[in-house]
Each structure stands twice: as C-alpha cells, then as structure tokens.
Amino acid sequence: MAEEPAPKPGLEGRTVEECQDMIQRSFRTPMVKFLKEHLEKAGCTFGDNFIKAVHCNNQISGGYVRGEGIMVCSNHINMQDEVNQVVIHELIHAYDDCRAANLDWANCAHHACSEIRAGHLSGDCHYKRELLRGYMKIRGHEQCWHPINQILK
Secondary structure, three states, rough: OOOOOOOOOOOOOOHHHHHHHHHHOOOOOHHHHHHHHHHHHOOOOOOOOOOEEEEOOOOOOEEEEEHHHHEEEEEHHHOOHHHHHHHHHHHHHHHHHHHOOOOOOOOOHHHHHHHHHHHHHOOOOOOHHHHHHHHOOOOOOOOOOHHHHHHHH
8 A cells, every 4th residue: 555644734635526536637647548558458457446536544545455446545635646646556556466376465575565566666766756755865765765664674
C-alpha cells in the first residue's frame, strides 16, 4: 500500500465523488494507459469498478487488495497528481499479483519486493517527490521514503 505522511493542516482531502472523477482523469495519463494496456495484454483483466474511491480510516493514500481491486483514499488525497501516483503504484501491485507465480502477500519478502518495484517503477522515488516529502538528502536520494524502508531499517 502507498502510505503517506499525515496531511498538512487545512488539507482535508476530497469527497468520494470528487476522487472518483480524479480516478477517471488518471486513465488519460500516459503511464496509467501503458499499465492498463500491459495488464490486459498479460491476461490480467478487470472491470469498471476495479479502481474505486473510498473513505479510509487509516492514514494511507490507497491500496491494492487481491480479488477486490484498487482503492484510493479520497480523504487523504488533495491533488490530481496524488491520485495518479496512487493509481500507478497500485496498478504495479495488481500486475505483480496477476503475473507472479506463487506470490504470497503475507510473505514479507514477496510483499517487500512488490513494494520496491512499485516505488521505483511508479516514480514514487523520484528525487522531486522525495524533496516534497521532506525525505531528501542531496546525496543518496535512492533511499526512497516508503513504509517498507522503515520496516527494513
């Protein structure tokens, strides 16, 4: 799951309806189009309701759940770019789940591998995103901030 730091004061997120509209707009971005196309080419099909906006109680931006799909946490999202990033990150998890033989999400090594792939392939670890999160050093930005990195330390 793509976990983010707590939102800044005054940024309360979006309604589920606003977030659902933002998810639909994310389908027009090149990376989301690319991932959806390759998921379908790989035989990983999903329905219209595979990616949905929900209100989340936990401090997360979204997540992928096997057999259910992708959720984007409307109350922790403020900008279109955030929705795009969550959708991209979670589509990579969906691809891993579909294509990897014997993937066990309860196995920490399997889960960590998918998190690292999603973090790097989605652009989560781009130095500009790290800088905006406040986790950037001038040297060593490859140490991407991600919840899994906190566990592995």
